[in-house]
Amino acid sequence: MKKLLLLLQLFLVTTLLFSQGIWQDQINTNAYFTDIAFSNASNGWAIAPAPGSTSATSGLFYTTDGGNTWNTNNSFVHSLLTTVHFFSDSIGVLCGSNSAGFTVIYRTTDKGVTWTTSSITNPPFNSEAYGITPYGNGSAVLFGHFGLFYHTTDQGATWAPFYNQGPPTITAIHAVEFDNDTIYIASEEGIYKGRNSNFQRVSSKDVYGLAIINNDIYALNDSSLLISNDYGQSWNSQLSSPLYQSYGYWQSLEFSSSNELFVSGSNRQIFRYNSNQNNWISESPRISTGPSSIRSIKSTPNGLWAVGQGLLLKRGSTTEINELNKNLESFAFYPNPAENKIYFDSNFDLIEIYDLSGQLVNSYSNPRSTIDLSELQSGIYLLKAHDGNDVSFQKVVKE
DSSP, X not given: XXXXXXXHXXXXXXXXXHTSOOEEEOOOOOOBOOEEEESSSSOEEEEEEOTTOOSSOXXXXXXXXXXXXXXXEOTTTTEEEEXXXXXXXXXXXXXXXXXXXXXXXXXXSSTTSOOEEOEESSOOBSOOEEEEEEEETTEEEXXXXXXXXXXXXXXXXXXXESOSSOSOOOSBEEEEEXXXXXXXXXXTTEEEEEETTEEEEEEOSOOSEEEEETTEEEEEOSSOEEEESSTTSOOBOTTOOTHHHHHOOEEEEEEOTTOOEEEEESTXXXXXXXXXXXXXXXXXXXXXXXXXXXXXXXEETTEEEEEEBTEEEEEOOHHHHHHHHHGGGSSOEEOSSBSSEEEEEEEOSEEEEEOTTSOEEEEEESOEEEEEOTTSOSEEEXXXXXXXXXXXXXXXEEO
């Protein structure tokens, strides 16, 4: 009976761990990507400072093959662009600051072939644009540093302050979400809820990300995920995660098209919340080592993407995930189940051991034919073996 239960657990772990998906870096550059958008499954744009530069210049990267290859558009070297949004297959906008420090918005109506300057009423000075949130047919809000809060109702052709009397004076707006005619604003001073020009603060937490799913509001601060089930009147942090202590701080949250919750943050980490198990699952991107952070995760017509410091990551398709599953038995070891040591014939640069929650519990650099599991508690673990650029996986049962 014990053997049968172990086999059943192995099957469940395989389903859990390898349905995660994989993240792969799509470009080799040290640029700091701040935003990405796709107008359809093929055409996409990503914004970053010019490769190898920390000066106030921007690079616009674009793809026409779904992100497999990326090219650069050098037409915006005198502007610091930070965010991009497409209203349709043909119409999109790039937002940032010009060389004088004033907010500037460029617009295309021909799928990014040409860009012209949009009209902005009283463009603010020294306000970095953090993002754009659509809220209706051709309408969107542009938000950012120093209370930047502008909107358009004509697909980005003209922009003006969202209200004659906007939200309370706040340092920076990190996210904006709409629930019918109610607006929720995430800022360094807290979460604000408003309708027309009337706003009230419903939380004092410094919040970086915001999302509304099925009337529930999700707000991300640097160490926990807050949830409100009553339109912001009360909040709980039931998803507060100890991962914060190991992986730094959160920076972004996003729901996929299938309503799976993802969060990202410093130390190149991405986690997916498993609502059935009420825990977090690590989805370690296939990226090189280094001090990289993930600025944001975006759900696009091309799937889920993550951008950040030297990173332009795409979450694997079902085909790619299946290819990863094929590697499950790609290296042999014995015994399994094991009481203490396991043995293998291959040489690896690194072997990592993960528990069922996706946390790294141990690692072995340049192991030679054996590793010791005696310090692990009894249970099921995932072995991740690195050999150059190749990664292989195995399951092991510790008795």
